[in-house]
Every structure is written in C-alpha cells, then in structure tokens.
C-alpha cells in the first residue's frame with residue numbers, strides 16, 4: 001500500500017489554490033522520527049510531502065527512516081530549495097523527486113505566489129540531474145490559468161529527460177479551500193486531450209499509463225464519475241504533522257487514528273478504520289488525485305500491474321497513435337455531460353496581493369472547515 005506523510009504545514013510558496021501556507025504548524029510539534037519509526041516495513045510507496053518538506057531541518061533523517069520502509073520513497077516539493085534537495089539526492093540517488101511547476105515563467109510565479117519560482121525550479125532540476133538523481137520529475141496541477149502551457153511544460157520535462165506528473169484543481173480540508181473550481185471545464189478538458197496523445201507517442205511505457213491517468217483527469221475536470229472506485233483508507237493513507245492518520249487529505253471526517261498514541265496495527269486493522277473504509281466506499285466526492293487514482297488502477301492481485309481494462313485502453317490507443325490515427329475521445333468521454341457550478345470565484349494571486357499567515361495552535365489537531373465543497 002501507499003502512504004503520504006505530511007511532514008509540515010509550513011510552506012514558502014503562496015499558491016492561489018492552497019492555503020496551507022496561511023496555517024503553518026509549529027516545528028516543535030511536527031511529526032518526529034520516533035513516531036515515523038513506528039511505521040512497518042514493506043510499503044510500495046511513501047510520499048514525504050507538506051506544506052514544503054524541505055523546510056524540515058531533519059529532512060535527511062526523515063528520509064533515512066522511511067527509505068528502508070518503502071520500495072519507492074518520494075519527496076513532493078516546490079523545488080525552491082535546490083541545495084537541500086541536492087543533499088538528499090546525493091545520499092539517495094533513486095529517491096523520487098517531483099517538483100511542482102504550474103506554468104511557464106510568470107504563469108507559474110503568479111499561480112504559486114513564488115517570485116522567480118519558475119527559474120529556481122528549473123535550476124534545481126538541473127542540479128539534481130547533475131547530482132545523479134535517477135527518478136526526477138515535474139508535477140503540474142491543471143487549471144484555467146496554466147492549461148495552455150501544459151504542452152510546453154511536458155516538452156520541457158521531456159527535454160530534460162525527467163518525468164511529468166499531473167493532477168487537476170480540487171478542494172480539500174488540508175488546503176483550507178473550497179473555491180478550487182475550474183471556470184471553463186470543457187476548454188481545460190479539451191486541452192488535456194492533446195497531452196494524452198503526446199504521452200502515448202512517448203517511448204516510455206510508464207508515460208503511456210500516465211496518459212490513461214490523464215484520461216481520468218478529463219472525466220474529473222468535466223465533473224463525471226471517476227473511472228475506478230476510490231480505495232483510500234485501504235490502499236493509501238495520509239499522516240498529518242500531528243500524527244493523525246486519515247484515509248485521504250480531502251475529507252477531515254475520515255480520521256482513522258493517531259500514530260503517536262497508537263500502533264500502526266491498531267490503526268490500520270481497527271474498528272474505526274473499518275468504519276472509515278465503509279464511508280470511502282460510498283464517498284460522493286469523486287476525486288481523481290494521483291494518490292487515489294494510482295492505487296485504483298492497480299491490479300488487485302499483482303500491485304505492479306494495471307487492471308486489465310486499463311491495459312487494454314493503453315495498448316489499443318498506443319497502437320492508434322503509432323499508426324497516426326487520432327484517439328476517439330468521444331468513445332470514452334461524454335462531452336454533453338458537464339457539471340455546471342453555481343459558485344465559480346476567480347482565485348487571486350498572492351504574488352501581487354499579500355495575505356497574512358496564522359500559526360496553528362501547537363497541539364491543536366482541529367482543521368477549520370472553510371465551508372462545503374464538492375469534488376466533481
């Protein structure tokens with residue numbers, strides 16, 4: 001199974017689609033090494049995330065603790081602190097590093113509230129390549145503001161011979177946001193079609209399957225049902241900076257336990273977890289995030305392999321693209337079925353309009369719910 005460890009809610013970006021940075025945790029109360037040691041070995045994949053994980057002074061120690069417990073250890077980062085990442089990559093060259101980039105140049109900087117952010121990210125990536133990193137990549141969140149630049153970002157990743165991961169704008173309690181809606185769903189979805197085709201042209205098998213994940217994102221962007229049921233709480237969980245274990249980072253009512261106070265076995269095999277999984281099975285949120293989509297397309301029997309239907313889609317459409325024929329998107333996506341939102345508010349850039357942050361109470365594990373939201 002997969003695990004995401006939210007190591008901190010401190011962040012040095014000011015993203016328009018995430019307010020984590022406004023609610024930083026106090027470093028003295030963030031999840032410690034002793035608690036992380038309680039995790040068992042044998043995870044397929046562990047993601048060290050945040051906030052911004054490079055702000056943790058003990059990041060190398062965190063990696064040292066989690067590296068032996070996972071087949072793949074990832075750091076999800078904004079890439080603004082390249083020197084910190086370089087130290088990690090020099091020690092663990094096969095660690096997976098994904099640097100968030102949300103547009104080319106000024107677009108990235110405006111969306112993410114990062115002055116000179118785009119240049120710093122590209123520089124950090126080149127530094128990690130030179131340091132010998134073997135699993136490097138960029139990660140982009142599709143939104144109206146950057147969708148016209150996604151093809152360029154993909155080409156930039158290809159040019160540097162690194163991976164390109166994608167997701168789409170969504171709401172989550174963790175982000176303290178409920179206005180992350182796409183303004184023009186059809187326009188954004190149509191642009192993703194081009195990326196799907198580009199990805200199937202790649203010679204990398206991994207990228208072909210990423211094309212399928214992007215097909216799922218098209219459905220998600222249009223507000224349609226997810227392609228496969230969510231298996232959060234079973235195949236993937238989140239741990240927050242206070243050690244609280246959640247099925248996902250979207251719903252704060254899916255709390256399974258606390259790793260500081262309980263053992264992993266008590267949490268994962270307990271009655272509370274069972275109840276949470278029942279709620280996941282009937283969850284109306286309909287997300288298609290990397291964590292929940294990646295596990296959902298896996299084969300039930302062999303985690304390394306995809307579901308048969310996914311494999312068939314990939315092989316069939318790879319063949320079409322290779323023969324120079326277009327992908328018949330209308331066969332998979334119903335463009336007459338588009339969710340209309342009552343509430344679509346223009347998000348502002350914190351690069352030009354600063355806002356204050358407020359330290360989260362030291363021991364508080366209460367998330368302030370900013371209002372109702374639906375991820376459809």
Ligand code: SF4
Nearest residue numbers: 230248250283285287
């Ligand atoms: S579909 Fe529901 S359970 Fe699954 S990630 Fe989204 S909110 Fe969480």
